[in-house]
Amino acid sequence: MQPSLNPALAQARFCPRCGRPAEVTFPRLLSCPDCGFREYYNPEPVAAVIPFDAHGRVILLRRGFEPSAGRWTFPGGFVDLGESVEDAARRETDEELAMAIELGALVGVYSRPDDRVVLIVYRALALGEPSTTPEAPEVRVFTPGEIPWQELAFWSTRRALRDALGR
């Protein structure tokens, strides 16, 4: 089954301010004819990092959870309110690989109309050794020639790695 473009709005029926029935324009708007409340929904930013070690190799992790559990990707996750995209990129790398990084240049921004996230990917230099975590049960270092292109987690994983490696 295709995941919902907006799970937060999929079951919504009532105005969160006054509690009366709301009008839902899926997937982007909930509005209330009684009190005038309007809430717009937008794609969610996800910050990610392609970490390189000192030898120019890429550190990838096998995803511990769905979606795409068991497939390879780089660390990343939703940007929380109250932090910048760069903060989120550092925090997610620390949570998934227990590793500090020096954030580098933007690799690219990846978005499609049928995807509810906007992926923002930076390159980074690893400042230590990565560890496995519940989110990343396997971690490996790949030379650019060893990237497991057929086992990557998402279309955007492939595109960003291609852009970062100039392929």
Ligand SMILES: [Zn+2]
């Ligand atoms: Zn209302």
